[in-house]
Structures are given as structure tokens and as C-alpha cells.
Amino acid sequence: MRPRDWEAMKIDLEHFGLRDVPVDPDSVFTFADGLAGFPDCRRFKIFHEEGDKPAVFWLQSLDDVTVMFPIVVPETLDLAYQIELSDADCELLGLQTADEAAVVVIVYRDAAAEGRIAANTRSPIILNLGNRRAMQKVLQEVRPSLLFRAR
Numbered sequence: 001m002r003p004r005d006w007e008a009m010k011i012d013l014e015h016f017g018l019r020d021v022p023v024d025p026d027s028v029f030t031f032a033d034g035l036a037g038f039p040d041c042r043r044f045k046i047f048h049e050e051g052d053k054p055a056v057f058w059l060q061s062l063d064d065v066t067v068m069f070p071i072v073v074p075e076t077l078d079l080a081y082q083i084e085l086s087d088a089d090c091e092l093l094g095l096q097t098a099d100e101a102a103v104v105v106i107v108y109r110d111a112a113a114e115g116r117i118a119a120n121t122r123s124p125i126i127l128n129l130g131n132r133r134a135m136q137k138v139l140q141e142v143r144p145s146l147l148f149r150a151r
Contacts, residue, residue: 013068028132029045029127029132029133033136036136040063041063044060058071069106071104072107079119093134101126102127103124105119105121106119123139
């Protein structure tokens with residue numbers, strides 16, 4: 001890839017007050033089917049605030065810069081669960097082994113629960129870290145396990 005190609009791709013991250021943030025196309029995740037409710041948003045970049053160990057990441061749409069979701073790995077919320085992917089899911093993601101995959105969940109403020117932070121554990125996002133393909137997997141049944149972590 002020529003350096004000029006990725007320097008030309010820039011977005012504004014209004015949430016962070018940043019303008020003209022360069023985006024390397026090789027770091028973009030592609031969702032073939034978009035996200036639930038956002039079928040036209042197919043290209044996303046993951047950002048995080050500076051720091052050694054960020055807990056929250058931001059899934060920023062490159063197709064509609066007004067679409068951005070805070071995401072975390074489930075373990076951040078002391079949750080662990082196994083997700084069974086179909087052959088079609090693995091083909092869509094281009095997954096050869098489970099080691100290529102990462103699972104994240106979208107977090108949000110739940111107005112019905114007095115603004116507490118909640119996570120969409122019914123529709124996790126599966127990322128292929130190797131080829132940058134991704135999907136949102138809608139689960140019919142969720143049985144998360146709580147992890148006990150001594151603090």
C-alpha cells in the first residue's frame with residue numbers, strides 16, 4: 001500500500017473533539033451485513049483513548065460518522081460466554097481457527113435502569129483480527145457466566 005492512500009482517508013471524531021484523523025484502510029473492519037439497525041454501515045475503525053490499558057473502545061463507522069458505539073471485551077464486565085458459530089458464520093468471517101477471533105459487546109446507558117451501564121450480550125460482535133472481517137451475531141439464547149474476580 002502506498003502511504004498516500006491511507007493519508008487521504010480521514011474522519012472527524014466529534015465525540016473526542018478530533019478532526020481529520022487519518023485512517024489506514026488496512027486497519028478497517030468490514031461488516032458484510034452491517035450492524036443491527038445500521039445495515040448501510042459496513043466499514044468500521046476501532047479507536048480508544050490514549051493509555052496503557054483502555055477498558056472501553058469505540059467502534060466508529062466510516063460510512064456514517066454519526067454512528068459510533070462503545071465496546072468492551074466481555075471479561076471487562078466479569079462476563080464469559082461461549083458463542084457457537086455456524087459454518088456460514090465462519091465462512092463470512094474467513095475464520096480458520098478460534099484464535100483469530102475476538103468477541104466484544106456494545107455497552108450503553110440503560111434509561112430503564114436509572115442510567116446504569118448495560119451490555120448487549122444478545123448480539124455480540126465477532127472480529128476476525130487477521131483479515132479484519134466482522135459480524136454481529138444475534139444469539140437466540142444467552143447464558144453468560146459471571147466471573148468472580150478478587151479485587
